[in-house]
Amino acid sequence: MRITFSIFFVLLFIFFDGCFDEKSECTDSERFVGLSILSSSDIDSVQFYLNHRRVCYGSTGLRQKMVICKDSTERKYAKLMLLAEVNMENCMVSEDNPIWYGFDCLVGGGADSIDVDSSELSVKIFWGDKEKEIKTDLFVMGGSLINIVPEKDTAKWFSYQENPARPKHESFESPAKSDRMGCFDDFCFAKIPMEEKEFCYSN
Numbered sequence: 001m002r003i004t005f006s007i008f009f010v011l012l013f014i015f016f017d018g019c020f021d022e023k024s025e026c027t028d029s030e031r032f033v034g035l036s037i038l039s040s041s042d043i044d045s046v047q048f049y050l051n052h053r054r055v056c057y058g059s060t061g062l063r064q065k066m067v068i069c070k071d072s073t074e075r076k077y078a079k080l081m082l083l084a085e086v087n088m089e090n091c092m093v094s095e096d097n098p099i100w101y102g103f104d105c106l107v108g109g110g111a112d113s114i115d116v117d118s119s120e121l122s123v124k125i126f127w128g129d130k131e132k133e134i135k136t137d138l139f140v141m142g143g144s145l146i147n148i149v150p151e152k153d154t155a156k157w158f159s160y161q162e163n164p165a166r167p168k169h170e171s172f173e174s175p176a177k178s179d180r181m182g183c184f185d186d187f188c189f190a191k192i193p194m195e196e197k198e199f200c201y202s203n
Helices: 006-015 151-157 167-173
Strands: 024-028 032-039 045-050 053-055 062-068 100-108 119-127 130-140 144-150 179-184 187-193 198-202
Touching: 032 045, 032 119, 032 151, 045 100, 130 144, 130 179, 130 187, 144 151, 151 187
Parallel strands: 032 144
Antiparallel strands: 024 198, 032 100, 045 053, 045 119, 062 100, 119 130, 144 187, 179 187
C-alpha cells in the first residue's frame, strides 16, 4: 500500500528546513526507513523494533498517532487528522469509508545513530487490555516506507486507488500499487520506495 506517511511531511516541515537554505545539511533518504501501522480498529499504542532494538521512542525517530477519516465537510478523506485535532462528528463512517487509526514513524539517519539497512522488523501493538507481538522474518532496507495493516482490513486498504492519507499523491501513493511483503500474526506488510531522495535539516 502506498505510503500513508503524510504525517512525516508535516513533522519534517517542523523539524527540517529543506535543502534550499544554505545553512541546512542534507542526508540521503537511503539512511532512513518509514514505518506505519493502520487499522480500522483503534490502537492505543505501538512499539516498533529493528534488530530487537526499540525505535521511534524518545529521541530515536519521529513518531505520531493519527486518525484518518472521510470528512463530511469536504466530502473526501482528510489528508491528515492528528488525534488532538480530530472532530469525530465530521467523520463520514460506512462500510466503504471506515475510520483509520494508526501510528507513523520515521527513523534512521545520523541523528538517531541507527543503521536501518538489513534490520529485522518486529512490532508490539496495544489496545485496551490486549497486547499483540508481531514477529517477522522481514528485513527492512533504507529508503523504504513500510505499511502494516490487519489482515481483516487488507481487502479494503488494497482496493484504494487514492491514498486516504495523501489524496494529492494518488498516482504515486495508491495502496493498490504497493509491493506486498507477506502476512505475519494476522497483520500484513507492504512497502514502497521513498519519493524523497534526501532529508534536510538546519545545522
